[in-house]
Amino acid sequence: MPELPEVETIRQDLSREITGCYIDKVISYTPGVLINEHDISISGQQITDIQRRGKYLLIKLSGGKSDRKDIFWMVVHLRMTGRLYIQNTDSLHGKHIHVCFSLSCPERKKSGKTLVFQDTRRFGRIWLLISDREGQPTGATEGLQQLGPEPLDQNFDGHQLADQLKKRPRTSIKGALLDQRVLAGLGNIYADEALFAAGINPARPAESLNAQEIDKLADSIRRILSYAVSCQGTTLRDYVDGWNRKGKFQNRLQVYGRAGSPCLICSSEIKKMKLAGRTTSWCPVCQPEITTPE
DNA sequence: ACCTACCTGTTT
């Protein structure tokens, strides 16, 4: 479920609330979810920074109260139904809670905070690792190393997107946008929303888009992701932010999940088709199959 | 470029 806007929302919430906190205790209830749990101990370490790369959350730790000078990381991927949120009490609610981190924040004179990882389908993972020589979290998973550019970075534009699309010339543009090596952070919801906003048919081969269309697509991607972050992400069912609250962007969706309903622009019936193994919603009028030359 | 697997829950 969580795509870039959801992960970024969680990052912002956690960053504000638990940067500087110490990890007092780690409780893992489900084998296989917390990777390296028996090889790396992060108890006593301090959370010094929380970053995001694509749909990965990167939680940076320092040796904290111990003498270790190594930098450690917790790399989190929520996959479809993962939740990572702060609770101000110790009591746990709900099923499918797999890992809990007890936190204390001496500087803020707050205590009893718990960072909870909950995941119905159990696809999500948290990797514990020691940083490489540059202090970066390599070695977590191939997916993290191979990520394409960040669509919300300053230098992301049509040129960069065009360059990236050359990696997958024959795939549908929808398939290319879902490929995290092409662009980091888009998933099924925002790929559909961006293609609709740009008026591009999702089934068109990536190589068939002209420069003007790619510019428009890059702009649409940026605008929609930013807007979704400002709405704290999309909650269809499982997603919650860093405080276990629902997002609001589900009220702003233009095409995703609207097959059979009238297009909000032209009132044509929104269609759905399968692309790259994913249900894709699109408007046959606003997103024509053939490019109309200017 | 497809398929399946990984899981549980909800909808048809």
Add this chain to the structure above:
DNA sequence: AAACAGGTAGGT
């Protein structure tokens, strides 16, 4: 009972 769900990894 079967299809489907925000994602990715691994196979063919």
